Amino acid sequence: MPELPEVETIVRELKRELVGDIIIDVWTDSSKNLQGNFSEFKKEIKNKKIIAVKRRGKNIFLFLEEDKIIWIHLKMTGHLLIGKYKFNKKEWVPVDNDKLLDPNNRYLHWVFLLRSGRALVLSDRRKMAKIVLLSDTSFAQQKSLKKLGIEPLSSGFTPEVLKTILRRSKSEIKRVLMNQEYIAGIGNIYANEILWKAGINPWIPSNKLQESQIIALHRAIKEVLSQAIAHRGTSAKDDNYRDVYGERGKFSSYLKVYQREGEPCPKCGTLIKRKKQAGRSTFYCPRCQK
């Protein structure tokens, strides 16, 4: 589900809301999300204070005292919500009635009860989200984390650096953008939007991009991602994404091609096309992105 802008929005709020709070208990009906044993996990994190929250690519890390790190990847449909919840017969429901309408409350699978009386909740319709308990040492040993590419919004991500990345691969440019080992955090929505903005064909080999295209691509990556963060992420047609308060992301109304098959390209009026690429939908303007 969430890509860099959504995860960044979530993490900023988690940081504000959770740092200093203490996990007093944890409940789940879907221990498959967890790598490892649930009772062990519970024992390790119970009564630990949350001291920091960080993001890396699409990964979320809750740093607890005594060298415990909860690593969460939301995958396609994971959501983190904060609020007051109560156990009603056999399911958790929000105490605040306004939140009953949040579709994610139907799929609550993890509840972290907090000393403050609130809960951090993971909703996950497709149960693919991943939770792993790490220590500083095991954190440093995680292969998939070690392999993560550069943060596209960091100051180190310059046009020169992008050029070096692109020259390394003959793969189609959209695949490279979505490959977390090259650049961390871009998924299908933003890859589509970025390539449209830069006027680049999603199928051209990464190492064939012209200098001017690399400059345009670099600018598009920075602009699209930071604008999406400014609008608190994207809740697309299926209304899936919500922030930790259950609010929609407002970048949806700024999407130019994603889920706009058959609609006119905002630049030239040609109808937007959709084609399968690497098992995903690629939306593009056949005229602007030749």
Next chain:
DNA sequence: AGGGGTACCTGCGGGC
């Protein structure tokens, strides 16, 4: 290396 496919899971919407 790089492209294709499937698996993990579940639900929704469209077509017939």
Next chain:
DNA sequence: TGCCCGCAGGTACCCC
């Protein structure tokens, strides 16, 4: 209405 199909923001893994 009911059923089948394709689709979904991600990623790991297998095959050629």
